[in-house]
Amino acid sequence: MKILTAAQTRQADAATLLAEGITSAELMERAATAFCHWLQKRLPAHSQRPMHIFCGPGNNGGDGLAIARQLHEAGYQPQVWTLPAAQPSADFTLNRQRLPAGLPCHEIQPETLPQLPARAVVVDALFGTGLSRPLTGAAAMLVKHLNQSEATVVAVDMPSGLLTDAPQSPDSLVVRAHYTVSFELPKLAFLLPQNAEFVGQWEVLPIHLDPTFIHNAPVDNYFVNDNFIRGRLPARNKFSHKGTFGHALLLAGSRGKIGASVLAAKACLRGGVGLLTVRTPAVGYPIMQVAAPEAMALADSATDFVTELPDLKPYAAVGIGPGLGQEHATCEVLRQLLRKTKVPLVLDADALNLLGANPSLLKLLPRESLLTPHPKEFERLVGKPARDDYHRLEQLRTFVREHGCYCVLKGAYTTLAAPDGTLYFNSTGNPGMATGGSGDVLTGLLLALRADKRLSPLDAALLGLYAHGRAGDQAAQQTGEAGLVAGDLIRFIGPVLQELTTPLPGL
Numbered sequence: 001m002k003i004l005t006a007a008q009t010r011q012a013d014a015a016t017l018l019a020e021g022i023t024s025a026e027l028m029e030r031a032a033t034a035f036c037h038w039l040q041k042r043l044p045a046h047s048q049r050p051m052h053i054f055c056g057p058g059n060n061g062g063d064g065l066a067i068a069r070q071l072h073e074a075g076y077q078p079q080v081w082t083l084p085a086a087q088p089s090a091d092f093t094l095n096r097q098r099l100p101a102g103l104p105c106h107e108i109q110p111e112t113l114p115q116l117p118a119r120a121v122v123v124d125a126l127f128g129t130g131l132s133r134p135l136t137g138a139a140a141m142l143v144k145h146l147n148q149s150e151a152t153v154v155a156v157d158m159p160s161g162l163l164t165d166a167p168q169s170p171d172s173l174v175v176r177a178h179y180t181v182s183f184e185l186p187k188l189a190f191l192l193p194q195n196a197e198f199v200g201q202w203e204v205l206p207i208h209l210d211p212t213f214i215h216n217a218p219v220d221n222y223f224v225n226d227n228f229i230r231g232r233l234p235a236r237n238k239f240s241h242k243g244t245f246g247h248a249l250l251l252a253g254s255r256g257k258i259g260a261s262v263l264a265a266k267a268c269l270r271g272g273v274g275l276l277t278v279r280t281p282a283v284g285y286p287i288m289q290v291a292a293p294e295a296m297a298l299a300d301s302a303t304d305f306v307t308e309l310p311d312l313k314p315y316a317a318v319g320i321g322p323g324l325g326q327e328h329a330t331c332e333v334l335r336q337l338l339r340k341t342k343v344p345l346v347l348d349a350d351a352l353n354l355l356g357a358n359p360s361l362l363k364l365l366p367r368e369s370l371l372t373p374h375p376k377e378f379e380r381l382v383g384k385p386a387r388d389d390y391h392r393l394e395q396l397r398t399f400v401r402e403h404g405c406y407c408v409l410k411g412a413y414t415t416l417a418a419p420d421g422t423l424y425f426n427s428t429g430n431p432g433m434a435t436g437g438s439g440d441v442l443t444g445l446l447l448a449l450r451a452d453k454r455l456s457p458l459d460a461a462l463l464g465l466y467a468h469g470r471a472g473d474q475a476a477q478q479t480g481e482a483g484l485v486a487g488d489l490i491r492f493i494g495p496v497l498q499e500l501t502t503p504l505p506g507l
């Protein structure tokens with residue numbers, strides 16, 4: 001799914017009007033109907049909860065007025081409030097005129113702000129994608145009032161005051177919505193942690209914007225949902241053998257962190273790798289042999305950490321990092337690996353910390369390597385903290401372009417950056433996965449997919465992220481989010497990959 005900018009969203013609206021030969025008011029009606037269906041499913045007309053719809057002067061306010069009319073027709077009894085405005089938009093004016101006489105509509109004045117008890121439902125239709133500057137005056141006062149109330153707030157398209165694809169100044173007022181109901185495609189603002197307190201739980205409803213426009217729109221950002229992943233994982237050929245899916249090498253573990261290497265190894269095996277060899281410090285050798293008998297273990301001559309790089313000839317991909325530690329000798333293993341490898345690399349955890357601490361190593365990074373930092377590891381890699389989430393995304397684009405690599409910034413909506421700077425925001429996963437070892441599982445899974453020669457680097461990374469999150473979602477259904485541990489993810493990897501496998505064409 002593409003993520004359009006605010007400007008592209010306007011163009012998509014215009015293209016739709018042209019392609020379908022409809023008026024902007026008709027498109028607005030479509031958005032309002034979609035919103036009302038959403039609300040009606042959750043809040044029946046007979047609930048008797050007081051409802052206040054706040055409308056701005058533009059088309060977001062126009063949406064609010066059309067929503068008020070439609071809800072009124074469906075038996076709700078909303079109160080409508082409009083901001084004083086010199087030049088409301090044409091569709092605002094049209095929908096203001098279309099409000100039925102029996103529907104109360106007031107202009108907002110400081111002294112007439114309505115009481116908003118906890119039972120009240122507020123529809124925020126003040127500003128959407130057309131916001132061009134921080135809120136001031138009556139709008140600012142109203143947003144303060146909404147945010148101080150305990151009412152349930154549902155934002156139309158955007159929480160008012162939030163910019164669609166750029167940070168607003170830190171002291172700007174933004175509505176804190178519990179729900180944001182948007183149209184057609186997700187907005188970049190919804191995907192960033194710093195906006196979570198405003199956006200709340202969000203949803204996108206289809207309003208059938210022109211598919212040709214969307215198809216042709218050049219974008220820097222994609223939202224990775226089920227449709228976007230379908231068709232990327234080919235079915236296994238009947239005559240495939242273990243060589244088809246590659247022999248992976250994993251360098252992981254140190255005393256006290258052998259568990260990380262076990263989690264990564266098991267995830268790699270469940271990810272469909274043909275063969276797996278794990279280089280482990282001597283202390284991990286018996287553990288690995290017992291915990292993951294399907295993997296071959298190569299014991300290092302050192303007891304507590306990895307000091308030797310095996311001969312790389314047999315391997316189709318190499319993963320390094322989980323539980324590795326940052327000993328000097330281990331750093332030298334990483335240096336040799338970066339110098340010698342001719343196959344895809346997956347780098348995680350301490351391998352990334354070593355890269356961050358030794359800039360000379362970063363220069364050796366082979367092109368198309370896949371790095372999987374969480375935000376702190378990413379900060380160490382680039383050497384300076386991000387000003388905010390938008391700046392971090394810019395740092396991410398710069399980093400992948402400079403190093404010709406793929407980089408996965410982990411978190412909710414884990415973000416994959418491709419070497420050309422395109423960003424892919426993953427849609428699966430849940431906060432139950434914020435637990436030690438989830439990242440090790442991801443590394444193992446990505447290693448398996450990078451060893452599979454049938455997959456491009458981009459498809460391997462996208463599939464890995466999506467399947468990892470979906471395994472987390474399925475695991476959490478059984479364990480609950482709090483009860484989820486990283487090991488639970490592993491047994492769902494196989495079934496999830498099966499679900500994502502492209503079936504034979506139907507007859």
Ligand SMILES: NC(=O)C1=CN([C@@H]2O[C@H](COP(=O)(O)OP(=O)(O)OC[C@H]3O[C@@H](n4cnc5c(N)ncnc54)[C@H](O)[C@@H]3O)[C@@H](O)[C@H]2O)[C@@H](O)CC1
Pocket residue numbers: 013024027028029031032056057058059060061063087089126127128129130131132133134135136139156157158183
């Ligand atoms: N046009 C269409 O065909 C559709 C538009 N839709 C709605 O239209 C919205 C976009 O409408 P608009 O482009 O009119 O934009 P908005 O309604 O978001 O706001 C624009 C208006 O607010 C003013 N404004 C911007 N920032 C302000 C500020 N800080 N303080 C005071 N005034 C400010 C502008 O001068 C303009 O009058 C979308 O978010 C969506 O809700 C939907 O109905 C879908 C279809």
Ligand SMILES: Nc1ncnc2c1ncn2[C@@H]1O[C@H](COP(=O)(O)OP(=O)(O)O)[C@@H](O)[C@H]1O
Pocket residue numbers: 349374410411412413414428429430431432433434435436437438439440441442468469
């Ligand atoms: N709130 C969340 N929503 C979705 N996924 C999450 C969330 N929190 C963490 N995750 C996922 O869990 C994994 C955690 O990885 P990481 O931070 O490296 O942990 P560890 O080092 O303990 O393995 C990442 O893949 C991340 O995307």
Ligand SMILES: [K+]
Pocket residue numbers: 060124125126127128155156157158159160
């Ligand atoms: K809004």
